[in-house]
Amino acid sequence: MFTDKEKLLHDLNGNIVRLGSIFNILNKIENSKDQEISKNEMNQMLEDAEQTAILLNNDIKTFISINMNN
Amino acid sequence: MLNIAVIEDDKYYRKDIAGHLSRFGKVDEGKSLSDAITLFDARKYDIVFIDLNLSGKMEGLDVIKEAVKRKIPPIVITGYTSEKLVSRAYQLGCKHYYNKLDIQNSFEEQMAPFLRSLVYKQEDDIFSNSFVTRNNILIKNIKLVTEQMFLKNNKVFITGEKGVGKTTIAKFIHKFSTGSMDSFIHVDIPTLENNMIEPLLFGYKKGAFAGASDDFKGLIKQADKGTLFLDEISSLPPSLQKKIIKVVEDKQFYPLGSDQLIKSDFRFITSTNENVEGLIESERLRPDFYFMAKDVELIIPPLRERVEDVRPLVDHYINKSGTSLLVSNDSLKLLENYRWHDNVRELKKLIHSFCNCNTEMISLINLPEHVIENTIPSGQSTPLASVYTKGISNFIKKHGLKKLIETIEIESFKEFYEKNHFHYMNTLEELHISRTAGYRIKANIKKLDKERHLVH
Numbered sequence: 001m002f003t004d005k006e007k008l009l010h011d012l013n014g015n016i017v018r019l020g021s022i023f024n025i026l027n028k029i030e031n032s033k034d035q036e037i038s039k040n041e042m043n044q045m046l047e048d049a050e051q052t053a054i055l056l057n058n059d060i061k062t063f064i065s066i067n068m069n070n
Numbered sequence: 071m072l073n074i075a076v077i078e079d080d081k082y083y084r085k086d087i088a089g090h091l092s093r094f095g096k097v098d099e100g101k102s103l104s105d106a107i108t109l110f111d112a113r114k115y116d117i118v119f120i121d122l123n124l125s126g127k128m129e130g131l132d133v134i135k136e137a138v139k140r141k142i143p144p145i146v147i148t149g150y151t152s153e154k155l156v157s158r159a160y161q162l163g164c165k166h167y168y169n170k171l172d173i174q175n176s177f178e179e180q181m182a183p184f185l186r187s188l189v190y191k192q193e194d195d196i197f198s199n200s201f202v203t204r205n206n207i208l209i210k211n212i213k214l215v216t217e218q219m220f221l222k223n224n225k226v227f228i229t230g231e232k233g234v235g236k237t238t239i240a241k242f243i244h245k246f247s248t249g250s251m252d253s254f255i256h257v258d259i260p261t262l263e264n265n266m267i268e269p270l271l272f273g274y275k276k277g278a279f280a281g282a283s284d285d286f287k288g289l290i291k292q293a294d295k296g297t298l299f300l301d302e303i304s305s306l307p308p309s310l311q312k313k314i315i316k317v318v319e320d321k322q323f324y325p326l327g328s329d330q331l332i333k334s335d336f337r338f339i340t341s342t343n344e345n346v347e348g349l350i351e352s353e354r355l356r357p358d359f360y361f362m363a364k365d366v367e368l369i370i371p372p373l374r375e376r377v378e379d380v381r382p383l384v385d386h387y388i389n390k391s392g393t394s395l396l397v398s399n400d401s402l403k404l405l406e407n408y409r410w411h412d413n414v415r416e417l418k419k420l421i422h423s424f425c426n427c428n429t430e431m432i433s434l435i436n437l438p439e440h441v442i443e444n445t446i447p448s449g450q451s452t453p454l455a456s457v458y459t460k461g462i463s464n465f466i467k468k469h470g471l472k473k474l475i476e477t478i479e480i481e482s483f484k485e486f487y488e489k490n491h492f493h494y495m496n497t498l499e500e501l502h503i504s505r506t507a508g509y510r511i512k513a514n515i516k517k518l519d520k521e522r523h524l525v526h
Binding site for chain 1: 080085123149151171174
């Protein structure tokens with residue numbers, strides 16, 4: 001249904017959004033006394049953020065290489 | 071407020087957007103088609119936000135179909151912007167199509183105005199479908215209180231004379247801030263026997279006291295996730311007011327005869343028809359209870375100060391009775407200017423009395439005399455003035471001189487008594503009358519009130 005480029009753009013978009021969401025959630029915790037987070041949850045977020053950053057890095061590399069070849 | 075569902079597989083984006091959406095209503099989250107179906111079957115949603123790609127599959131399109139089947143407007147939030155997919159989503163019934171990144175970067179510009187318009191529409195629908203009031207200031211205050219209750223879980227203290235519609239408004243606040251599917255527990259305290267208030271509120275274990283033949287889940291527990299409305303709080307003994315403060319703050323309590331801690335998280339509304347300062351002075355209302363229960367205070371004006379509500383209320387009760395009773399314009403004008411001592415409750419009784427006796431039309435001829443005599447003419451402030459505007463000789467012709475003197479005495483007394491903050495001796499002094507004359511006039515007022523009640 002989708003071309004490779006469409007899939008790639010979707011992944012790129014998804015990973016940017018995911019990182020942005022993690023940042024927003026951390027920001028809310030920082031700014032609000034009501035929001036709490038356990039150490040485990042925090043570690044999980046950190047791991048997910050690292051993983052997402054790696055994926056995003058790869059997506060960007062692929063995106064640039066496709067565009068350069070074109 | 072809105073009932074919102076978010077179907078999104080990315081837990082971080084889901085949590086992020088749910089945080090934004092929670093300003094506009096109650097948000098439930100799901101991550102798959104099956105989660106969506108479970109949610110849709112459990113609650114009537116006003117709107118659902120759907121990601122198209124759920125865990126690598128295009129299940130979002132099926133979620134749109136399920137939402138449309140249940141008449142829930144679906145909004146797509148996705149990273150896909152292919153034209154084919156957009157048109158497919160619209161074909162299936164999607165109402166709006168947003169890019170996730172746009173929403174994340176500019177929720178306030180992209181999404182907030184749309185959601186706000188839905189909330190306003192919902193408010194208007196509720197106000198026009200179930201009659202609450204046409205008084206703009208009261209509508210504004212109710213909306214404000216509801217929003218405070220929803221967003222900050224604020225406790226609401228309602229004051230207003232007997233019969234002004236405190237319960238109706240409490241129900242409305244509940245419906246609008248928690249959703250009609252959550253429980254609304256109305257405790258009309260004066261109707262309960264004093265020794266039964268605590269067991270009914272807190273619940274009890276079998277054998278906790280003589281007559282406790284079974285376990286009973288108290289009303290506080292029954293209000294869990296919903297609203298607890300304690301009506302006429304001054305009838306609640308101060309010792310119990312102290313206990314309630316603890317329950318509202320801790321959200322947990324022990325039922326009578328039980329050592330098991332019960333949790334209950336509820337929204338809290340209280341009301342009184344009496345003067346709060348007087349209640350505190352007479353120690354019928356604990357000041358610490360009042361300050362705990364009054365995050366926001368809603369004052370409901372008496373019906374005589376909400377003239378715009380009289381006609382719609384007359385229509386409302388006639389429609390409810392199922393009769394085709396007509397009301398002459400003169401009568402309506404008179405009803406708008408009547409004092410309504412018992413407020414909406416009195417109006418309801420009056421309309422019911424006409425509906426029950428098969429009258430075809432309410433007119434000046436068949437309106438009860440006390441309604442005509444206690445009508446404040448427009449632009450005038452007291453019933454005494456109506457005696458003058460109708461003409462003294464007309465009044466004497468109809469009722470006699472004795473009645474005129476009695477009316478003047480009664481209305482003057484009432485006016486000065488109110489002006490003197492119900493201080494009896496000051497009233498006598500200002501009226502230049504003796505104690506005996508004062509007692510005689512008071513006795514006449516009592517007699518008149520009694521007659522009015524008999525008429526009702």
